[in-house]
Amino acid sequence: MAEIAEGGGGDHGKGKKRAKKSSTKVDMTPMVDLAFLLLTFFVLTSTFSKPKVMSLVYPAKLTEEELKALKPPRINNAITFLLSEDEIFYYTGEYFPKSKPGPDGPTKLIETDFGPKGVRKVLADGNSYVLSGKEKLDAKLEKKQIQDSTYLNLLAELKKNKLALKVLIKTDDKATCKNFIDLIDELKIAEIGVIAPVDILSSELELLKQNSKNK
Amino acid sequence: MPKIKIPKSSPSIDMTPMVDLAFLLVTFFMLAASFRSSEPIQVTTPSSISDKIIPENVIMVTIDKGGRVFFNMSDAEARKELLQNMSGKYSIKFTSEQLEKFSFMSSFGCTMRELPGYIDLPADDRSRVNTKGVPLDSLDNQLKDWIFYGNIAALNTGETAYQEAKLKGESPDVNDFKPKFILRVDGEAVYAHAQNVINVFRDLKLNNLNFVTTTELAP
Numbered sequence: 021m022a023e024i025a026e027g028g029g030g031d032h033g034k035g036k037k038r039a040k041k042s043s044t045k046v047d048m049t050p051m052v053d054l055a056f057l058l059l060t061f062f063v064l065t066s067t068f069s070k071p072k073v074m075s076l077v078y079p080a081k082l083t084e085e086e087l088k089a090l091k092p093p094r095i096n097n098a099i100t101f102l103l104s105e106d107e108i109f110y111y112t113g114e115y116f117p118k119s120k121p122g123p124d125g126p127t128k129l130i131e132t133d134f135g136p137k138g139v140r141k142v143l144a145d146g147n148s149y150v151l152s153g154k155e156k157l158d159a160k161l162e163k164k165q166i167q168d169s170t171y172l173n174l175l176a177e178l179k180k181n182k183l184a185l186k187v188l189i190k191t192d193d194k195a196t197c198k199n200f201i202d203l204i205d206e207l208k209i210a211e212i213g214v215i216a217p218v219d220i221l222s223s224e225l226e227l228l229k230q231n232s233k234n235k
Numbered sequence: 236m237p238k239i240k241i242p243k244s245s246p247s248i249d250m251t252p253m254v255d256l257a258f259l260l261v262t263f264f265m266l267a268a269s270f271r272s273s274e275p276i277q278v279t280t281p282s283s284i285s286d287k288i289i290p291e292n293v294i295m296v297t298i299d300k301g302g303r304v305f306f307n308m309s310d311a312e313a314r315k316e317l318l319q320n321m322s323g324k325y326s327i328k329f330t331s332e333q334l335e336k337f338s339f340m341s342s343f344g345c346t347m348r349e350l351p352g353y354i355d356l357p358a359d360d361r362s363r364v365n366t367k368g369v370p371l372d373s374l375d376n377q378l379k380d381w382i383f384y385g386n387i388a389a390l391n392t393g394e395t396a397y398q399e400a401k402l403k404g405e406s407p408d409v410n411d412f413k414p415k416f417i418l419r420v421d422g423e424a425v426y427a428h429a430q431n432v433i434n435v436f437r438d439l440k441l442n443n444l445n446f447v448t449t450t451e452l453a454p
Binding site for chain 1: 257258260265267280282283286287288420421422423426427436438440445446453
């Protein structure tokens with residue numbers, strides 16, 4: 021391999037005829053060249069990370085009859101996020117339009133951001149019931165007091181509890197998919213069980229436009 | 236003074252360990268590589284902390300930056316059945332060769348009328364053609380038909396795969412064989428475009444959707 025022939029065989033003049041001594045080494049250079057070529061090819065073309073998916077269950081669409089029969093739900097502890105392009109607002113509890121102000125007057129939007137001090141903090145405060153409950157479950161799991169399957173069941177139950185925070189998401193026509201998925205991601209981090217992306221009301225849209233900076 | 240003699244050494248180096256290593260790496264990459272199928276559009280998906288790996292049997296709808304919609308399905312057998320159903324519905328004939336080609340195609344974003352011509356293109360040229368996306372407005376909702384018939388076809392092939400796995404003596408979960416619905420959206424796309432597609436799924440009572448994301452570390 022990569023050997024420089026050093027006068028092998030040798031000339032012995034008029035001596036006996038001997039079988040030519042041939043080197044046992046094979047020139048492996050072409051093979052090595054090919055090996056590296058293949059190596060380079062595979063290194064450059066292969067992709068390792070399989071894409072991940074984030075699942076989200078949308079509320080079922082109701083027929084008009086079903087809609088009529090439906091009573092407006094009583095929202096105990098819900099938070100509604102309004103998304104615009106790279107902007108995020110929220111209000112808690114029920115929505116009171118200007119024409120029908122609630123006990124504290126019409127709903128006012130609160131601005132926040134996608135950073136750890138914005139949405140994440142809002143959600144962590146709002147969903148403290150589930151988060152503290154999860155911590156207890158985590159501790160139990162670590163001490164092996166409960167099984168994995170029981171842990172998952174209890175966690176699912178905890179997320180469905182009345183005291184758990186429910187989240188509604190409304191978007192305007194400028195919000196990007198990145199904004200939306202970032203928010204869903206934060207909701208998953210905060211262990212929110214009920215996530216409902218719903219259509220925005222026209223009065224809410226107006227309110228959002230008033231607060232939004234990019235027009 | 237005598238000359239300093241440089242000891243004669245052979246100019247060759249023993250490369251065997253290096254070659255061994257090179258071949259080891261080649262073997263590793265050959266076995267580990269999974270090739271990216273050439274998609275007609277590039278999409279930058281947003282990131283999330285989710286660690287769920289993309290399932291096997293999927294119906295995937297891609298939405299690019301401009302809001303164009305592309306349809307894709309993973310199962311080759313189901314794709315053939317789907318195209319046959321669609322060809323009946325839209326009375327557009329496909330040759331058996333086109334059926335075969337369609338079953339190995341990646342995403343496509345064209346109308347039924349354009350589809351035969353699109354299938355006949357060589358694979359490299361497909362990404363260069365500027366298609367307008369699968370139409371999904373209320374007058375001509377082709378995406379709805381693609382998803383509807385795709386779901387039926389994928390359920391059929393999933394069922395056969397489930398029965399086969401059962402015969403082998405495994406104890407499979409029937410839900411693993413059902414088609415999953417994947418949305419691959421570009422981060423810069425306006426959410427309203429995605430919402431249109433989501434509403435098509437919801438009209439068909441398919442409410443459980445999955446968004447493709449790249450991994451990000453959990454806080």
